[in-house]
Amino acid sequence: MLSEEEKQEIEAQSQHYPTTRALCIEALKIVQEHRGWVSDEGIADVAEALQMAAAELEGVATFYNMIFRKPVGRHVILLCDSVSCWIMGYDRLREHFRARLGIGLGETTADGCFTLLPNVCLGACDHAPAMMIDSTHYQDLDPDRLDEILAKYRMEEIREEKKEKRGPADGNTADP
Amino acid sequence: METPLTRSIAPEKAPPDLAQYEKAGGYAALRKALRMAPGDVTAAVKEANLRGRGGAGFPTAQKWSFVPMGDDAPHPKYFICNADEMEPGTFKDRLLLEGDPHQLIEGMIVSAYAVQADVGYIFLRWAYKLAAQRLEQAIAEAYHRGYLGRNIAGSSYSLELHLHVSAGRYMCGEETALLNALEGKRANPRAKPPYPQVSGLWGKPTVVNNVETLCCVPHIVNKGAAWFKNLSRSGDGGTKLYGVSGRVKKPGLWELPMGTPIREILEEHAGGMRNGYRFRGLLPGGASTDFMIADHLDVAMDFDSMQAAGSRLGTGTMIILDDRTCPVGMLHNLEHFFAQESCGWCTPCWSGLSWVEQILKGLEDGKGEASDLERLQSHARLLSPGHTFCALAPGAAEPLQSGLKYFRDDFDRHIREKRCPWRS
Numbered sequence: 001m002l003s004e005e006e007k008q009e010i011e012a013q014s015q016h017y018p019t020t021r022a023l024c025i026e027a028l029k030i031v032q033e034h035r036g037w038v039s040d041e042g043i044a045d046v047a048e049a050l051q052m053a054a055a056e057l058e059g060v061a062t063f064y065n066m067i068f069r070k071p072v073g074r075h076v077i078l079l080c081d082s083v084s085c086w087i088m089g090y091d092r093l094r095e096h097f098r099a100r101l102g103i104g105l106g107e108t109t110a111d112g113c114f115t116l117l118p119n120v121c122l123g124a125c126d127h128a129p130a131m132m133i134d135s136t137h138y139q140d141l142d143p144d145r146l147d148e149i150l151a152k153y154r155m156e157e158i159r160e161e162k163k164e165k166r167g168p169a170d171g172n173t174a175d176p
Numbered sequence: 177m178e179t180p181l182t183r184s185i186a187p188e189k190a191p192p193d194l195a196q197y198e199k200a201g202g203y204a205a206l207r208k209a210l211r212m213a214p215g216d217v218t219a220a221v222k223e224a225n226l227r228g229r230g231g232a233g234f235p236t237a238q239k240w241s242f243v244p245m246g247d248d249a250p251h252p253k254y255f256i257c258n259a260d261e262m263e264p265g266t267f268k269d270r271l272l273l274e275g276d277p278h279q280l281i282e283g284m285i286v287s288a289y290a291v292q293a294d295v296g297y298i299f300l301r302w303a304y305k306l307a308a309q310r311l312e313q314a315i316a317e318a319y320h321r322g323y324l325g326r327n328i329a330g331s332s333y334s335l336e337l338h339l340h341v342s343a344g345r346y347m348c349g350e351e352t353a354l355l356n357a358l359e360g361k362r363a364n365p366r367a368k369p370p371y372p373q374v375s376g377l378w379g380k381p382t383v384v385n386n387v388e389t390l391c392c393v394p395h396i397v398n399k400g401a402a403w404f405k406n407l408s409r410s411g412d413g414g415t416k417l418y419g420v421s422g423r424v425k426k427p428g429l430w431e432l433p434m435g436t437p438i439r440e441i442l443e444e445h446a447g448g449m450r451n452g453y454r455f456r457g458l459l460p461g462g463a464s465t466d467f468m469i470a471d472h473l474d475v476a477m478d479f480d481s482m483q484a485a486g487s488r489l490g491t492g493t494m495i496i497l498d499d500r501t502c503p504v505g506m507l508h509n510l511e512h513f514f515a516q517e518s519c520g521w522c523t524p525c526w527s528g529l530s531w532v533e534q535i536l537k538g539l540e541d542g543k544g545e546a547s548d549l550e551r552l553q554s555h556a557r558l559l560s561p562g563h564t565f566c567a568l569a570p571g572a573a574e575p576l577q578s579g580l581k582y583f584r585d586d587f588d589r590h591i592r593e594k595r596c597p598w599r600s
């Protein structure tokens with residue numbers, strides 16, 4: 001079932017489209033935003049809410065590459081592999097990711113932190129090579145820059161972990 | 177030299193808000209257009225010789241003229257801005273979207289008025305997050321100020337405008353595939369005819385124009401067709417955003433007179449090749465244009481001159497091939513892109529392109545054979561116009577056929593030496 005929040009967000013989008021059918025891509029994006037990816041259950045939930053056949057929605061979901069039908073890590077790295085970035089050093093960056101994170105294209109690190117995906121031209125060709133991590137663009141990349149950027153995400157992860165560990169001790173005594 | 181499209185754009189700064197945009201003369205074109213008959217707006221655009229900046233160079237006013245007008249015309253009519261920019265090597269619409277969103281919105285309203293459209297959509301690619309934010313803000317401001325919604329600026333004309341953020345795929349930029357994407361379907365292209373102007377989004381009359389095309393329109397209305405034509409160094413009116421990427425000293429994007437020669441852009445604006453690199457060729461307007469070589473450097477970058485030289489203006493953003501980059505490897509990268517993005521509808525495209533990709537990979541891996549070149553040639557013929565449903569396949573054929581022609585020696589070396597000479 002869609003959560004209340006998901007339902008409300010989909011409802012809010014409906015003002016932009018004259019048919020319920022046209023909402024389906026928005027709805028998939030919303031479910032992904034909340035759940036990280038779109039599982040079979042996610043497909044079934046949206047199909048039911050929009051009164052579409054699940055198989056048809058599946059056809060739509062698999063067409064668009066920013067709808068993830070497989071689980072992804074907490075951060076998704078989209079490495080541009082189009083021609084300008086290829087000329088300016090894409091291969092070197094891909095290999096650097098492999099060396100640093102131990103993953104190739106389409107793979108997720110064992111700790112679930114990063115998924116690495118190739119992506120078509122990000123419109124930063126005059127600052128190639130380029131990539132996005134989640135919603136943030138990075139450009140003029142080289143291996144050293146990659147290390148700096150990855151370190152920043154690692155630091156954030158550690159901070160989050162600490163917060164979680166500290167959480168209950170900070171006053172959540174509801175647990176028996 | 178005038179640069180109407182980019183004059184208010186300061187890349188590192190926030191874009192002009194509505195008040196600033198108005199102060200610089202913004203929305204005057206809209207007020208003026210609303211006092212003109214819709215047909216007169218189209219006539220001005222025709223007189224200005226504005227050709228579509230989405231890649232094909234179709235005359236904009238002619239495109240609009242197919243929309244049914246008058247009391248019997250079906251409604252709602254739709255007006256769509258194609259902001260899907262995903263052509264490899266292309267980064268021009270991004271600047272206009274992020275840098276001056278009100279210019280695009282004004283362009284859309286004026287253009288929609290010309291065909292009496294009721295509803296507009298900006299179809300934006302998902303990766304342009306900053307553009308999405310800025311457009312949303314600008315659309316809200318325009319509604320608030322009465323430039324969108326009912327009775328625009330006190331006139332009897334009304335227009336609703338929505339932003340749609342795509343979920344990805346190069347195909348979505350093809351105008352009929354885009355319509356399917358907006359309707360919540362798989363983005364396969366539609367058969368033409370019927371043309372979208374007659375039966376488009378939800379079966380209603382629909383116009384699709386590129387971002388840069390629409391940004392020209394307010395300036396034409398404001399300053400007139402003669403002024404617009406005078407901006408150009410060729411028969412096609414206006415300025416053009418030209419870009420250069422690859423191993424040049426200063427990669428970038430510049431608004432210059434339409435018809436500026438390649439050499440001038442490459443040498444004066446992009447600063448020439450980086451030290452230690454020599455020029456070998458270029459794709460003049462994105463991945464789906466024919467290679468050009470040193471012989472072509474004096475060609476003017478306008479639609480007709482580029483066509484006459486055996487290539488296309490395309491998006492006007494060129495990608496430079498240097499002497500330390502393998503042309504076969506570059507082609508492999510390009511054809512991998514096209515094979516991946518094929519929507520799977522036509523056999524010469526989905527099947528042919530995966531063969532092309534494999535043959536090129538074989539050449540790169542040292543497994544090339546003399547017969548490969550003939551096979552690549554025959555695929556290039558099958559991908560050319562007339563064999564497939566949309567222009568993706570002919571686009572893929574362009575770098576392939578020209579690459580085989582201009583870099584034949586490099587192909588031969590791969591086969592003879594059984595390796596890629598650029599890889600150590």
Ligand SMILES: Cc1cc2nc3c(=O)[nH]c(=O)nc-3n(C[C@H](O)[C@H](O)[C@H](O)COP(=O)(O)O)c2cc1C
Binds near residue numbers: 227228384387568
């Ligand atoms: C595969 C494919 C992708 C395309 N992508 C875009 C795009 O991202 N942006 C765009 O404006 N036109 C794109 N086009 C061209 C559009 O179909 C259409 O011609 C254009 O939007 C019309 O605008 P214009 O008349 O203002 O040039 C694409 C065409 C094809 C075949």
Ligand code: SF4
Binds near residue numbers: 519521523564565
């Ligand atoms: S040419 Fe290719 S992308 Fe275009 S409709 Fe045919 S299969 Fe699809």
